[in-house]
Amino acid sequence: MAEVRVTVDGVNYTDDVEPRTLLVHHLRERLGKTGTLVGCDTSNCGACTVHLNGQSVKSCTVLAVQADGAEVTTIEGIARDGQLHPVQEAFNEFHALQCGYCTPGMIMQAIDLLGDNPDPDEREVREGIEGNLCRCTGYQNIVRAVQGAAQKMKPGAPADTETPVGVAGGGE
């Protein structure tokens, strides 16, 4: 067992973990952060994407012990004070999800992409998310959502007056 101290979505956790434990399993099984999902066993699908010290990583490719001392942000930690992240809003607005299984990873990757490139064209979005697989949408609305979020996140963009969905759910 190894001690792992990690901050996840702003909360500090200290746990003894088996050294072989993957970060994604630590998040889901020990910390109860089940919003981050597992879709494959070869680091191809990206469903488990989280931010590790501000960079997107596939949390199935990181050992929990490697995250010792790090700050992890998951899909559960990006809404602030009841306000969805602009990328979350855009995924709803542009119908960028169907079954929702790729969505947490896709959103976390999209946020990382927009950090690197605040105004990507279609090709740049497609290449920027190609490590995240989706079987439902054909990606078109995901691309639209990422580009739509980019517009919202531009410095000086008008703040949303209407939020499509609240964090706690329900309707328009």
Next chain:
Amino acid sequence: MTATAEPTTNEIGKARTRKEDARLITGRSRYTDAITPQGTLHIFVVRSPLAHAKITGIDKSAAESAPGVIGVYTAADLGVEAVGLPNAWPITPDQKSPQRPVLASSTVHFAGEGVAVVVARSAAHARDAADLVEVDYNPLEPVLDMEAAAADGATLVHPDLGTNQSATWVFDSAGAGTGGSVDDAISAAESDADSIVVRRRFRQQRLIPAFMEPRACVVDPTGEQMTIYSATQIPHILRTMTTVVLGVPESKLRVVAPDVGGGFGGKVGVLPEEMLCVVLAQKLRRPVKWTETRSESLLAAHHGRDQIQDITITAKKDGTVTGLDVKLLADMGAYLGLVGPGVPILGAFMFNAIYKIPAYKFTCTNVFTTKTLTDAYRGAGRPEATFAIERIMDELAVELGRDPMELREQNWIKHEEFPFTTVCGLTYDTGNYEQATQQAMELFDYAGLRREQEQRRASGDPVQLGIGISTFTEMCGLAPSRVLGSLSYGAGGWEAAGIRMLATGKVEVITGTSPHGQGLETAFSQIVADQLGVPFEDVEILHGDTQVAPKGLDTYGSRSLAVGGIALVKAAEKVVAKAKKIAAHLLEASEDDIEFSNGTFSVRGTDKGKAIQEIAFAAFMAHDYPEGMEPSLDSDAVYDPENFSFPHGTHLAAVEIDTETGRVELRKYVCVDDIGTVINPLIVEGQVHGGLAQGIAQALFEEANYDDQGTLVNGTFVDYTLPSAADLPSFDTRAVSTPSTSNPLGVKGVGEAGTIASTPAIVNGVIDALRHLGVAEVEMPCTSQRVWRAIQDAKGRSTQETPIDTHSPGAGLGSIDPNNPQGEVQ
């Protein structure tokens, strides 16, 4: 006429963003693997690495003493050797159906079949210990080629059946009295200088549904009803089938399909692992959980398609089609799945498609091999049919020297000819192929692209342009129960709905469908909001739990809206009829004078009225309501459709092929679909996009490949090449509408349309780009390597064979070719 004969349509047609997104974009989801009741034990299945072998010994001792292990069990240990998983579709009375065991006892019949199960305190413990289970096998000859398997003298997958042929199912329009004799049409055409006979063989490769959420199941035996949580499309069918398989009384079972991460037919099944969890939970009296790995899923979850299609079409030289003969071989894999044998049969009625074909015969033989079983995959039978007819129409056009669209138009059912009864005896209620085609051709700039194609051919451009056409229809809304009965299907095709008017005016809607990505919580809310005149936000859709939605037949076959949506309308009509009586009573008016509009019951010619929410409260209070009536508005309905629905559309693809490398680039894709009334255009567009991606993936990227020992060689996402965002373009999708006249909403269904239509559009485009170079056929998936080989073959140049060729660079994700891992030039 009911009070809702003219429903207000404030909601239907509105591009509502989805209700279900709120939880899914915040990680507040609840997929099965997130459910872990206190004390849960975890299982891992020990699977055969061999396709066909006798089990000569299993040594469990090392595994049993491994850390955290509760037990290691074979079928004999669990007393389930005689248990067989269900096949609900015996397509012929003499269909051969082997027992499909929960765990193989004496012989394994495909690589990936379970032979033992480890139960442990954690999933990791179970998995570790599974490696310690020593299984001795005596290898048998694998049976891999379906044509060879069907021949006399083949090695038998199940020797006790005496054959590898499960069943042969025939439809003959001459025998059915719905058309002429194909044999006569072929012999007439062969002896007539003014006719033509075109024969082609097409191969539907084996595909993997590859839903993003791996399958999972948790069985909790605590409480009076044992609860099965499963990542399934079919919670209701799973409950009934668990009773059939294991004898647990249906009333002692509760099945929950929580959030389910996609299915595409791949989660229509009763799984050995589900049944193992039930048996183990009963035995150990603890919750038992199974979550598969992706590699297990690709290996052991059912596959789709895998047919050889021999198609013969006859026509007059003026282009009039006179007959169509279809002979199929369908690979069932090692056993029959829940509806596997019926999948090709679902296509039987669709080979004639949108065309007026006077004589038609369909013959399908289902064959056993030592591969993973096949069963429903998005479209189930209909993509295969659409592919074959749309490919052969192109071939016929080439043989006759005609434009392929013009030839189609000459033969299709004209809009003024609806309703039209086809050579299969189905009655297409509505459609307008001219309208969809005209719009699609304009959007696509068909004439302009044909000109560009000519120029590129003339100039010998290394990048050639191909134009692919698919004018498809499908049968949706599975299904009229009597029709299913006539096909020997083991269930009906109705759907159930219930509406509960709560005291505070909010509405709970219960549906027997089981959405897993389709957006039904939103679309159904829109329907009910309109029917009852209540706000969209006040409607809550409940589903996927047999304690909440006790009756239903679940979600597959584009049926949820076309059948389940209509059940909702019927239930709403009953609510309104009850409310009208109470309204008349409270308003002291005759029921005949009560009008219902926009959620208000009013007395005709007065300003007196009551909102439906007030009536709901009055019914709850029950202080004052009519004699002879129950104080409740709650209503249930079961709707059995009278007909299928027949969406259609015209899909056009512009494909660029680099003739020097074989690389296929999809430059432009336009489709105009007629799916009847659109409830929510945003959701419809999403369904079409996703469907297109899967259909295009069949055409260009995906195939489950087995080596000559029967091992699945691309059983991970590294090399089973699902398209990524970078592999696909944006599509131009449009909708037109000729509302269905077979149901009160006019809806037709959209879940499978894109998948069914797009595959032949792409392949027709690939062939069209290369035909002038002498290429007549490229098998799917049309990878760079296959296209390049076809070009080389056409030029008379030899290319080195590789046993498996779908991992070529450019196949999608830059995966490594297992036959050429160093990427050496060959």
